[in-house]
Amino acid sequence: MRIREITVTPVAFRDPPLLNASGVHEPWALRSVVEVVTDEGVTGLGETYGDLAHLERLHSAAQLLIGIEVHAHHALYAAVATSVGGNVVSDQHGLTGAGSQQKTVDAVFSPFEVACLDIRGKAAGLRVADLLGGPVRDAVPYSAYLFYKWAAHPGAEPDRFGEALDPDGIVAQARLFIEEHGFGSIKLKGGVLPPDREIEAVLALRDAFPGLPLRLDPNAAWTPETSVRVGKALAGVLEYLEDPTPGIDGMAEVARQVPMPLATNMCVVTHDHLPPAVAAGAIGVLLTDHHYWGGLLRSSHVASLCGTFGIELSMHSNSHLGISLAAMTHLAAATPDLTHACDTHTPWQDGQDVVVPGALRFTGGAVPVPEGPGLGVELDRDALARMHQQYLDCGIRRRDDTAYMRTFSSDFVPKRAHW
Template sequence: MSGGIRITGADITPVAFRDPALLNAVGVHEPYALRAIVEVRTDQGITGLGETYADGGHLRRLRAAVEVITGMDVHTLGGMHRRISEALNGGIGAGGHGLTGSATGSGAADRVFAPFEVACLDIQGKAAGLPVSDLLGGAVRECVPFGAHLFYKRAGHPGREPDEWGAALDPDGIVAQARRMTEDYGFGAITLKGGVMPPEEEVEAVRALHKAFPGIPLRLDPNAAWTVETSVRVARELDGVLEYLADPTPGQRGMAEVARRAPMPLASTMCVAAFDELSSAVARESVRIVLADHHSWGGLQRSLLLAGICRTFGLGLSLHSDSHLGVGLAAMTHLAAATPDLAYACGTRWPWKSEEVVVPGALAFADGAVRVPTAPGLGVELDRDALARLHEQYVTRGLREPDGTGRIRRIDPSYERRSPRR
């Protein structure tokens, strides 16, 4: 096989990092977010990095996958995906879904393969002296634009001191949150995570953002919390205000009905989250914008394949992210840099994060964008002390399966999760 760089093993290190009391359609974030750092080792002494989810089922599959890819050349990515797929069909690492708290049909093989693919591209880039964006066809932009991701939130987790962001439970709080993010990071687009308050209150919050930040594109994402009729009503009330409305209602059929009646385009990271969901979404005209996440679409090269399909069918494309660390941001930045048809600023939850595993300096936000690293590979290096500290935090805090609904019910026993709701 070409390349002559063979995998000798991989380390999977789950970590926990502090997360504020952010509210969403299924409850509230746990005090810690979970990620796993993947380090692929080779016979040439070059190590590659990947980042992924860290719920229990996904970790079991990742560790089982290491066994089937050990010995493979880092350039044989197609064969690696096939081998992982075959092993999963054989039952390795059964249980769990890799996307804790999300309703998605994305394939387990793509989710397991993604961090290994990123790590192998990191190795390829280091060996060739090229940034990962060059391996993806070359950067078409030097800087990648990102948007602010706002949340309704409590002042702090129960029993703990208020965090530095404070509460945001009304339009004034949301606007104050947005003002700080735009001032600190220069974001030129804003997404509000909805599905938390009554829809009319979220409409009021978006209108307040529109008044406070004229000319800045606004998005609303209620995580499929609403009925079709509620979704249509909100869409019409925000005509001329929203750039797009993301996942207002569950499922492709419901989304298609809203899309026919809404004045703005619909986007999705939920009803179109895997390749086998694309054809039906196109046929039903369920969405006009796909919010892709390379962690669930099978890595960077398969995300570029998705971009080509979107181009073919006239769909817009942007990149979505959950809570992530620097390895994930670096991979996302290289992907966005090499994606010509990136029509919208990417999503990020970076400002909510106060802990990190990469050495500072390689990634920074300026004017709402991240400059694409030009060093070989991903261009980031692990901070070993920080990695060890966040792994110890994972071990001692005992959080293994984040449950936003269960947590908010412990805080408020009367909480009732209803989806979709009016």
């Protein structure tokens, strides 16, 4: 089967005012939906970022993919690398580590690879998880992903999630997510308030939900010294501490002095980062993300490599829709060494999606592997058209949490090794 046609559709969906070290989420989140059609009329789906620069790279790559076999993984990757060219570093929003040429190629390639795996699964009557070696779990556990947040975007009506700017608000948010989705672990996005106040929030979560694994992710907002202090203060409380400070060297310094593993999706974001991180003992947990690790196959290879060096695994999330959730679930289901529940923003999308309801659901905090062939999800054409119109109307073409925050707080500075 050869690729006959590719359609890339940018979409926008409503996003709450979630706070982080770089600022605050804008009212609209951007994504791109990729449809790959073969000469036999089989269609596969992929999903990726929606920033304008990334969209332009997707369109350039799509032109070179026409006519290539959907099974020809290496030829597809080479065509994408050619389309990207040299000395290109994509925008990474400040929350997913430094950009690089390799990371840019992998991010452009990922949605096309997922779509081709979707096609291959449909043609063979197999799930994508089967193509990745077969599922080792029937359902993939996800974690409640908590954020400090405003009650509403300025000038808008309060959203149903409510304000969360103190420990009581964070606990209430966790309780809502656990009641609705059954999550069995909790992650707090930190780097927003001074570290001692975020310690208080974690301790409040421990007291409210005894026995549930807890994580804290300040997105490298702390110095190594502060990271060590916080790590020692939360000894026996955190499952892991994620990206407390910038860089492999800084993480290694902290890792030597704190009692819990350090996790990352910032200091190790491409294959080239693994050797120095392993040598320095910088991380104990890698949060993979197929959107910038080069798709599902390359992510599975990274997972195997991490197992060799004793690095545990979880999965990173950004604001995403159902195609991504399906791909994440298939990958996680077929990854034997996955040792921690995965991140997901899905609850924050509050039912907004481009896939037909029913194939994806949370049961006891986990998403069962979709039963249909390929990814097991179907595109909702009406929802796609509506979200594309929202993209055209919203006026946002690049995610910029910092610029949006500065419209309300002109002196705001992104927090990197700030405290």
